[in-house]
Amino acid sequence: MTPILSAQGISRHFGSITALSPSDLDVAPGEVVVLIGPSGSGKSTLLRCLNLLEPPDSGEIRFRDQCITEQGVNLDQVRRSIGMVFQQFNLYPHMTALGNVTLALRRVHRLSREDARTRGMAALEEVGLAKQHDAHPGNLSGGQQQRVGIARALALDPDIMLFDEPTSALDPELVGEVLSVMRRLRDRKMTMVIVTHEMGFARDVADRVVFMNEGAIIEQGPPETLFTAPTQPRTREFLSRLM
Ligand code: ADP
Ligand code: MG
Numbered sequence: 001m002t003p004i005l006s007a008q009g010i011s012r013h014f015g016s017i018t019a020l021s022p023s024d025l026d027v028a029p030g031e032v033v034v035l036i037g038p039s040g041s042g043k044s045t046l047l048r049c050l051n052l053l054e055p056p057d058s059g060e061i062r063f064r065d066q067c068i069t070e071q072g073v074n075l076d077q078v079r080r081s082i083g084m085v086f087q088q089f090n091l092y093p094h095m096t097a098l099g100n101v102t103l104a105l106r107r108v109h110r111l112s113r114e115d116a117r118t119r120g121m122a123a124l125e126e127v128g129l130a131k132q133h134d135a136h137p138g139n140l141s142g143g144q145q146q147r148v149g150i151a152r153a154l155a156l157d158p159d160i161m162l163f164d165e166p167t168s169a170l171d172p173e174l175v176g177e178v179l180s181v182m183r184r185l186r187d188r189k190m191t192m193v194i195v196t197h198e199m200g201f202a203r204d205v206a207d208r209v210v211f212m213n214e215g216a217i218i219e220q221g222p223p224e225t226l227f228t229a230p231t232q233p234r235t236r237e238f239l240s241r242l243m
Helices: 043-050 075-081 097-107 113-126 142-154 172-187 199-205 223-228 233-242
Strands: 005-014 017-027 032-036 058-063 082-085 160-164 191-195 208-213 216-221
Touching: 005 043, 017 043, 017 058, 017 216, 032 043, 032 199, 043 082, 043 160, 043 191, 075 082, 082 142, 097 113, 097 142, 113 142, 142 160, 142 172, 172 191, 172 199, 199 223, 208 223, 208 233, 216 223, 216 233
Parallel strands: 032 191, 032 208, 082 160, 160 191
Antiparallel strands: 005 017, 005 058, 208 216
């Protein structure tokens, strides 16, 4: 199948640190790719390069039939199509849930108040928070705040969603509600690239698991293979430390 997103030879340095060595990653439409690996292995950097939050130093990224690493690409359009959900939800505390979800629709994409509201409410509905649309983040639990974060990305009607440790900032009892929202997105065939330490979830939702170490993709495969019969010593060592 033709990939919807294709990164070839992308790398990223910070001063003398190689955060990401030249790496390739293709994502098929409807595919769920989970990135795992130790802290500092380049997972966030790879994810952030995919929607140009970090412009890669080398290589090329194709999204649908467009090369998005070329000069003059419309970054707002790219980030609308390739949505991102962060570990820290980054909601505006003085705005309601709906206000947070509709902000980019109004300011960046210039939708009318009415259209933004309709889209925003539909997105909140999808994460099960339509009733709480008028609540401020301070009156929502961490799990609800992260679901607003997901709704904010969904409201832009993305073709792909990137998740960077979406449950790592949450108390354990709030993790499940966020993972169920992500499972529902998988069920309706949303294409997703997810960084997570939730290995049970990874095994359950991933079509493909990618293991990274020291800025490089070491090994990848379907979860049933990668988790039970990894071929690379570094993958085995990482997984054995989690068991
Ligand atoms: P992970 O998400 O797997 O924990 P990161 O992609 O965040 O890894 O980081 C990979 C490496 O790049 C680490 O050594 C990290 O310290 C470094 N790094 C990441 N972002 C920056 C930055 N903005 N400035 C300097 N170094 C960075
Ligand atoms: Mg990270």
